[in-house]
Amino acid sequence: MLVNHGMNQLASLSIARSYSFASSIAAVLRRQSFLIRARGGGVHNKVHSTTAGITMQETEADAVSILRAITPTLDPTRHKGQAGKIAVIGGCREYTGAPYFAAISALKIGADLSHVFCTKDAAPVIKSYSPELIVHPVLEESYSVREEERKQVSAKVVAEVDKWMERFDCLVVGPGLGRDPFLLDCVSEIMKQARHSNVPIVVDGDGLFLVANSLHLVHGYPLAVLTPNVNEYKRLVQTVLKCEVDDADAHGQLSSLAKQIGGVTILRKGRSDLISDGDIVNSVSICGSPRRCGGQGDILSGSFLLVLVLQYFYLGHAKPFVAADRNPTVLGCIAGSALLRKAASLAFETRKRSTLTTDIIECLGRSLEDICPAY
């Protein structure tokens, strides 16, 4: 009922111009529809029994078909913002590359607007990388705030982000965030606000450090996607499952981890990317690049195609391949992984040993075009 009601409202709101009250309502309705789908997701392939005795389904995802199915056609009737607005929460004194990689990747695969919320000293650096990004210098680290001012500053930081929240289709928390305790406290509050507004949250990098110590931030939230690398995954397994990583039962352990965190979607990055929401385990093994330069995970977190997935699920335009019962966050992970790995492979073809993250970003467009031509 809620979905149909939402779709009808959306149809009448689709001509609304950017940043109007109507478009804010539409965003809320779209997110409700997305939430309903995320709660009911699942596909059914092979059934396996794991060493832990858990019955589980596993599939080598047909990533290219999924990517084709969920990529929206370019439509001249759409206005700015309808192809996606994302925000990256990250960027501090040490790390300015990571949030840039995440934010620019979203634009390169078709999002209309990409924001970065970072610390004051990181902002001019990130702005100087690209005029395309909207950079908000709002986050504060402990060194710049006196003890007695912390409560007031924290409220101000959270309010600065919250006034934009309803407009975002997806939040990416963590690339280059750093681990300053005061900053992480503020980010916890921002995540609570995002969850309250049903905004999908991709958690990566230092965001995973935060979440491993504060699981309640994502526990049971079907619109949360965690994207751990080797270290980050190890930390999650130790904290949540109270054991060590067991590669002999990689699929069973990933599925248990996702279940234990209340059905969030986890993408375990590695030679093959493994994706599960606790129901099935998908793996994406499309040939990538043998170069392991830093920043490739940041591209992935920004290019989740979640924005694109959202457009289709929100607006009810999903092409026939995308069954209504598939969890859109899982689809977003599969598509993002396939796209990044193909771009990395294309970059390596020409750059070989000198392949860098910026070269891979330059290949994101070609990667998408090869799989799903614009016309």
Ligand SMILES: NC(=O)C1=CN([C@@H]2O[C@H](COP(=O)(O)OP(=O)(O)OC[C@H]3O[C@@H](n4cnc5c(N)ncnc54)[C@H](OP(=O)(O)O)[C@@H]3O)[C@@H](O)[C@H]2O)[C@@H](O)CC1
């Ligand atoms: N240009 C920028 O601004 C970038 C900024 N970034 C930002 O940095 C922040 C911290 O993120 P992170 O990924 O560097 O931290 P973490 O996961 O603790 O890894 C640290 C160490 O773990 C090891 N290690 C890694 N992989 C391994 C493996 N497969 N198998 C075994 N060991 C492995 C390896 O250690 P080593 O080999 O030196 O012992 C590695 O150096 C975060 O905010 C992130 O977003 C990055 O996104 C990069 C681009």
Ligand SMILES: Nc1ncnc2c1ncn2[C@@H]1O[C@H](COP(=O)(O)OP(=O)(O)OP(=O)(O)O)[C@@H](O)[C@H]1O
């Ligand atoms: N051994 C590998 N072979 C092929 N591709 C890989 C391999 N390891 C990782 N990848 C690809 O690179 C992407 C980034 O994974 P990685 O483990 O480098 O993340 P990360 O450590 O978070 O990166 P970042 O430096 O951005 O923080 C993965 O999604 C995966 O597709």
Ligand SMILES: [Mg+2]
């Ligand atoms: Mg990373």
